[in-house]
Amino acid sequence: MMKANGLSGALTRLRRIPAIYWSIALLVIGIALPLAIDNNYIRAVLWEAGIYVLLGLSLNIIVGYAGMFQLGHAAFYAIGAYTMAILNIYLHVPIFIGMLAAIIVSGVAGFVITRPILHLRGDYLAIVTIAFGEIVRMLLVNNIGGITGGANGLFGIEQPSLFGFSFHTTLSHYYLVLFFVVITIVAMRRLENSRLGRAWTYVREDELAAEAMGVNTVRVKAVAFLLGSAWAGLAGALYASRITVISPDLGRFLESVIIFCIVVLGGTGSIPGVFVGTVGMVILPELFRFVKDWRDGFVGLAMVLMMIFRPMGLWPSRRVAMEMGEDETKAVTPAA
Amino acid sequence: MELLAQNLLNGVTIGAFYALVALGYTMVYGVLKLINFAHGDLFMWGAYLGYTGLTVLLGLSLRGGPWMVIPVVIGAMLIIALLGVLLERTAYRPLRHAGRLPPIISALGAAFVLESLARNIYGATYMTYPTDIAPSGGIRLIGDVTASTMQIIVLAASFAMMAGLWAFVNFTRTGTAMRAVSLDHDTSRLMGIDVNRIITIVFLIGPALGATAGIMVALYYGSFDFTLGMTFGLKAFIAAILGGIGNIPGAMLGGMILGIVESLGAGYISPQWKDVIAYALLALTLIVRPTGLLGERVAEKL
Numbered sequence: 279m280m281k282a283n284g285l286s287g288a289l290t291r292l293r294r295i296p297a298i299y300w301s302i303a304l305l306v307i308g309i310a311l312p313l314a315i316d317n318n319y320i321r322a323v324l325w326e327a328g329i330y331v332l333l334g335l336s337l338n339i340i341v342g343y344a345g346m347f348q349l350g351h352a353a354f355y356a357i358g359a360y361t362m363a364i365l366n367i368y369l370h371v372p373i374f375i376g377m378l379a380a381i382i383v384s385g386v387a388g389f390v391i392t393r394p395i396l397h398l399r400g401d402y403l404a405i406v407t408i409a410f411g412e413i414v415r416m417l418l419v420n421n422i423g424g425i426t427g428g429a430n431g432l433f434g435i436e437q438p439s440l441f442g443f444s445f446h447t448t449l450s451h452y453y454l455v456l457f458f459v460v461i462t463i464v465a466m467r468r469l470e471n472s473r474l475g476r477a478w479t480y481v482r483e484d485e486l487a488a489e490a491m492g493v494n495t496v497r498v499k500a501v502a503f504l505l506g507s508a509w510a511g512l513a514g515a516l517y518a519s520r521i522t523v524i525s526p527d528l529g530r531f532l533e534s535v536i537i538f539c540i541v542v543l544g545g546t547g548s549i550p551g552v553f554v555g556t557v558g559m560v561i562l563p564e565l566f567r568f569v570k571d572w573r574d575g576f577v578g579l580a581m582v583l584m585m586i587f588r589p590m591g592l593w594p595s596r597r598v599a600m601e602m603g604e605d606e607t608k609a610v611t612p613a614a
Numbered sequence: 615m616e617l618l619a620q621n622l623l624n625g626v627t628i629g630a631f632y633a634l635v636a637l638g639y640t641m642v643y644g645v646l647k648l649i650n651f652a653h654g655d656l657f658m659w660g661a662y663l664g665y666t667g668l669t670v671l672l673g674l675s676l677r678g679g680p681w682m683v684i685p686v687v688i689g690a691m692l693i694i695a696l697l698g699v700l701l702e703r704t705a706y707r708p709l710r711h712a713g714r715l716p717p718i719i720s721a722l723g724a725a726f727v728l729e730s731l732a733r734n735i736y737g738a739t740y741m742t743y744p745t746d747i748a749p750s751g752g753i754r755l756i757g758d759v760t761a762s763t764m765q766i767i768v769l770a771a772s773f774a775m776m777a778g779l780w781a782f783v784n785f786t787r788t789g790t791a792m793r794a795v796s797l798d799h800d801t802s803r804l805m806g807i808d809v810n811r812i813i814t815i816v817f818l819i820g821p822a823l824g825a826t827a828g829i830m831v832a833l834y835y836g837s838f839d840f841t842l843g844m845t846f847g848l849k850a851f852i853a854a855i856l857g858g859i860g861n862i863p864g865a866m867l868g869g870m871i872l873g874i875v876e877s878l879g880a881g882y883i884s885p886q887w888k889d890v891i892a893y894a895l896l897a898l899t900l901i902v903r904p905t906g907l908l909g910e911r912v913a914e915k916l
Contacts, residue, residue, distance in 0.1 A: 347718075394901045395897075395900065395901060397904070398900060398904050400714060401647075401859075402855075402900055402904050404649070404718075405851075405852075405855050405896070405900065406896070406897055406900050406901075408848070409852065409893040409896045409897045409900075410893075410897060412848070412889065412893045413890055413893045413894060413897070416887075416889050416890045416893070417890065419886075420886050420890070531844070531848065532844075535722055538719075539719060539722070542715055542719050543719070546715070571730065571733050571734050572730060572734060574726045574729065574730045574733075575726060575727050575729075575731060575734070576730075577723070577726055578722075578723040578724060578725065578726025578728075578729075579726075579727050580723070581719055581720065581722060581723025582704070582705045582720045582723040582724055582727070584719075584723075585712070585716040585717070585719050585720040585723070586705075586708045586720070589709065589712040589713065589715075589716035
């Protein structure tokens with residue numbers, strides 16, 4: 279416990295620094311880091327982290343703000359990637375228009391699929407989302423409509439280009455992702471304190487009271503799924519535009535679990551938490567690649583230990599922290 | 615007609631596996647309201663321990679044969695049951711009052727650990743049990759419908775265990791205490807029930823049944839690998855939900871339905887669509903009836 283207190287204390291002190299300084303510092307690091315390190319492997323890792331930050335931010339709307347369990351989020355990541363790939367490969371639609379289509383298709387899919395299950399609470403919702411995620415993946419594997427390429431997936435997606443500039447280096451793709459990450463964060467910040475954002479918090483904390491106060495809970499939840507899924511679709515399209523080869527593995531359950539853990543380990547509802555979670559779930563495992571097959575085991579062990587010593591996440595949002603009390607060690611109540 | 619009968623028989627066999635594993639999920643959910651995602655991996659570890667046990671027994675240069683399965687199953691049940699209790703003590707007990715999210719993450723983490731251990735100890739290749747262990751032959755029922763000896767043993771053993779569990783939960787003092795704990799921890803404690811003891815017992819029984827299922831699945835299919843826990847476990851979990859999670863007869867019913875539907879789907883539609891059918895069945899059930907098929911009898915929930 280002593281060690282955990284030290285770590286918690288340090289993190290609490292760090293969290294006292296106003297968010298604006300953090301944002302500026304992170305942005306500067308985000309721009310400068312890949313320039314300073316002339317290593318394509320590191321740049322690719324940073325790019326991948328950016329994709330997962332986008333995924334984490336998108337799931338954060340559903341899990342963090344609206345408080346619903348979604349364990350099939352990777353399905354919409356896959357839907358986005360496939361939408362763009364199919365449009366580009368068969369119809370030669372430009373990548374950026376394909377990305378727009380990916381956002382729309384994933385968002386609509388998220389809305390339509392989850393609409394009938396919004397009345398389910400907690401665990402049941404988690405379970406149906408697992409089922410839906412698996413259904414989407416199996417449909418892709420079974421080559422639905424003969425256009426998804428079956429288990430092998432699709433290949434030959436073009437590199438994006440804009441006004442004559444072609445994105446083909448890792449660095450250019452990294453900045454493309456960074457651009458979307460920045461836009462997303464600004465949008466999330468504004469969303470958090472908007473009427474909709476406050477409605478989400480209300481629904482998360484007390485659905486019945488929210489409904490009594492005139493919040494249309496079903497609509498508010500449906501919008502969370504719509505936006506979250508749409509943004510996951512964007513992440514999928516961005517992924518596909520660099521890798522140019524996609525397979526149904528994008529939508530597997532493990533992927534959904536990783537995104538879910540990014541949100542929860544960092545602290546649900548917290549934007550900096552998504553970054554912390556991405557470092558823990560994506561960057562560190564990548565850097566520890568030399569331990570090979572033990573990697574997942576260490577990630578798992580870290581997840582268990584994290585939950586025991588800091589169940590509210592490494593970097594909880596201010597709202598959640600206030601609810602659970604500033605003294606974060608209190609959150610761990612020893613078993614009776 | 616014969617095809618239908620054969621498919622039904624195969625479906626019931628697979629359903630028995632699902633039911634045995636689903637019981638572990640459902641019992642834990644009953645007493646802790648926790649989705650024990652690591653249960654599938656405990657089941658998988660049963661299959662691996664069975665492999666080790668059989669290899670060791672054969673190494674003692676005994677005459678190989680189906681009898682070997684019996685000591686191996688008993689050994690695996692004991693070890694996996696202890697592993698289950700260890701899991702509860704280390705990964706779940708400290709989180710019992712930490713809300714709903716942390717235990718789920720902890721369970722997923724524990725699943726990763728168990729899977730990683732299996733992959734590193736046994737390797738990422740397909741495992742095959744030593745030959746001459748699985749009983750061969752079969753009985754012709756009607757026409758060309760055959761029940762293999764393996765199927766008969768699987769069905770007999772599964773139904774015996776399920777009946778035993780049902781009797782235990784309904785007719786013993788401990789079983790009654792278990793049902794009480796699943797309704798209300800605090801009231802149970804006031805009635806003099808040692809809640810932690812009951813939870814420990816649940817974590818002994820569920821994984822022990824899972825270990826048996828693991829060995830039987832490995833014998834029935836012939837081979838498996840470290841993804842068994844994730845794939846088969848998820849299916850068994852669906853079976854538990856289908857029947858109504860937290861409900862013991864529900865897990866048995868859910869397992870059977872899932873097995874039969876999958877088998878019929880594979881036989882009449884296409885094998886590659888059987889997983890889609892299983893998941894669609896789950897989604898449909900939950901949309902129409904969120905508590906599962908037998909979920910309404912809250913008073914008898916475990």
